[in-house]
Every structure is written in C-alpha cells, then in structure tokens.
Amino acid sequence: MSTPKLVATDLDGTLVRADGSVSDFTRDVLVKLEEMGVPVIFVTGRPLRWTRVLFEHIGSVGLAIVSNGALVWDVATDQPRLTRLIEPTLTAEVVAALKANVPGLVFATETLEGWSGEPAFAPHVSGTLEPAKRVAPIEELAEESLIKLLGRRHEDDDADELLAAAVAVVGDRVNVTHSSFPLLEISAPGVTKASTLELVCTELGISAADVIAFGDMPNDLPMLTWAGTSYAMADAHPSVTACASHVAPGHEDDGVARVLAGVFGL
Known part of the structure; x- marks a missing residue:
C-alpha cells in the first residue's frame, strides 16, 4: 500500500x-x-x-x-x-417508536453542556458518569436539538440484540449503533x-x-x-x-x- x-x-x-x-x-x-x-x-x-x-x-x-x-x-x-444535531421533532418520533416497540427503554441526552437523563437512567458502569445536567422525562429533555440520544434497558442485555431491535424499529430515520455496552447511541440521520x-x-x-x-x-x-x-x-x-x-x-x-x-x- x-x-x-x-x-x-x-x-x-x-x-x-x-x-x-x-x-x-x-x-x-x-x-x-x-x-x-x-x-x-x-x-x-x-x-x-x-x-x-x-x-x-x-x-x-x-x-x-x-x-x-x-x-x-x-x-x-x-x-x-x-x-x-438531531432535531427535536425527529427525536420525539424516534423516542415514541422505541418506547412502543422496545419495552423498558429509558433515555438520556447529550448536548454541548453535558448529559441529561430520565430518572430511571443509570450509568452503564457504576460511578463513571458525572451528575446529570437535568433529570426529567425524555419528552422534556428532547425539546432541544441533541448531539446524541442514548437508550438503555437492562445491564445484562446483549448489546447486539438490543441494537438489532432498535434498528428494526427506526430504520434509517436516525443512525443507531453501540460501542460494546448495551447502550444505544443514536445520532442524526447519516x-x-x-x-x-x-x-x-x-x-x-x-x-x-x-x-x-x-x-x-x-x-x-x-x-x-x-x-x-x-x-x-x-x-x-x-x-x-x-x-x-x-x-x-x-x-x-x-x-x-x-x-x-x-x-x-x-
């Protein structure tokens, strides 16, 4: 080469x-x-x-x-x-679809100012996250444009299976991936x-x-x-x-x- x-x-x-x-x-x-x-x-x-x-x-x-x-x-x-960024309207659509079809998901958001999450959202490894900027229902957190939307369910979920389930729901409306943990990392389309x-x-x-x-x-x-x-x-x-x-x-x-x-x- x-x-x-x-x-x-x-x-x-x-x-x-x-x-x-x-x-x-x-x-x-x-x-x-x-x-x-x-x-x-x-x-x-x-x-x-x-x-x-x-x-x-x-x-x-x-x-x-x-x-x-x-x-x-x-x-x-x-x-x-x-x-x-992911725009608020798209985030709302994706969250609604995932909640309806992947039961038990809880969400967090990432912006330039830091992360915010629903009350049930927890770090994928205990103690690795600083305090949330905001704690509120995802419908409120998603009212601003986001760098990333995060979704998790159970610590013992299989990361690949969780990813496949999410992609089956949202398709290419957003980009969904993971980086080893059973944590959905969702970005704007493309x-x-x-x-x-x-x-x-x-x-x-x-x-x-x-x-x-x-x-x-x-x-x-x-x-x-x-x-x-x-x-x-x-x-x-x-x-x-x-x-x-x-x-x-x-x-x-x-x-x-x-x-x-x-x-x-x-």
Whole structure:
C-alpha cells in the first residue's frame, strides 16, 4: 500500500489502554507523525467532556471528531467546528417508536453542556458518569436539538440484540449503533464517524484512499469501510474483524502505535 496521508483512530479499546492511559510508546509515535506532517484525527464515540483529557496528544491539525461524528471540536480555539444535531421533532418520533416497540427503554441526552437523563437512567458502569445536567422525562429533555440520544434497558442485555431491535424499529430515520455496552447511541440521520471524517478530510484535501483507520466496535464500522486502509484491533468485535482489511495487536499492546511505526518506518 502507498504511505497514508492521515491517521484516523478510535480511542477506547483502540488507542487508549483499559485504564484510560496512553503509553509512552504510543505518545512517541504520535509525536513523530506530527513531526512528519501526518495528521492524526481522534474519531470517538466519547462525548466532548471525556475526550478533553486526551487533547494534549492532538497535533497541529487540532481537530477531534467526537460523539460518533456529531461534533467536530477545534482544540486550539476550544469551540465547535461543526455540529450535526438531531432535531427535536425527529427525536420525539424516534423516542415514541422505541418506547412502543422496545419495552423498558429509558433515555438520556447529550448536548454541548453535558448529559441529561430520565430518572430511571443509570450509568452503564457504576460511578463513571458525572451528575446529570437535568433529570426529567425524555419528552422534556428532547425539546432541544441533541448531539446524541442514548437508550438503555437492562445491564445484562446483549448489546447486539438490543441494537438489532432498535434498528428494526427506526430504520434509517436516525443512525443507531453501540460501542460494546448495551447502550444505544443514536445520532442524526447519516451522521457516522465516516461521514464526518470525510467532511474533515475533504477540507484537508485528503481522499479516503489516503486514510489509515483503526477501530474495535460497531460504531467504527462505517469509518473502517470508508478508509483506504483499515485495521481491527486484535480483540475487536467480530463484525469489525470481518470488515477490516488488517488486524492490529490489541490496545493493551500498543497495537495502533506498532502498526503506525511499521507503516511509516519509525
């Protein structure tokens, strides 16, 4: 393959270790790519507040794609470069359809100001969420445009089965995915990691063929399909392994950095 001109990488389960850290080796590789003039774009399902802790590793391109493509954040100016929001009317339609057909779902919302949720909504891992901005019925929370709509039911739900049930109800009216937990992550129609990455790459004058991308979960599938070169992590979801053109070592073994060191001759 020709040498890529841009690196697009997921964070959790991909670039970042299980404890949330970035290893010294990975940090060194990112610095060397920056010195070579190769942009590295973080493309994550994380909300903005969980991505800020990694902004120190963002190079001169200064952009992060967060919330599965719903937000492009300009790190240098600390403001949004692009928002791709779910409008209130559509949110109301989707919530009503899911409540009628996937019993037991409870909802939360994500905006630039933080997350809000219904009283029954709880963190998918106890203790990982800061206090909600608002606690109210979803019909009230959905009266503003949203970065992301979240839906959950039981901690022991199968994530793939819950996703399939939701997609069967809403179709392509919105984009629905998950990133390992039984938590529905719902974005505006057509909003994926890939579609927003394509917008950023077009602005930079870089084609899909010149992008190398890394991921591990279903929310990475559009990006891995779009990029000219794609890597699933060694412990990726089976659908990701089947989709990607290559497999990288696991995230605990600095898989992204090791592949990049080889590809760029570092």
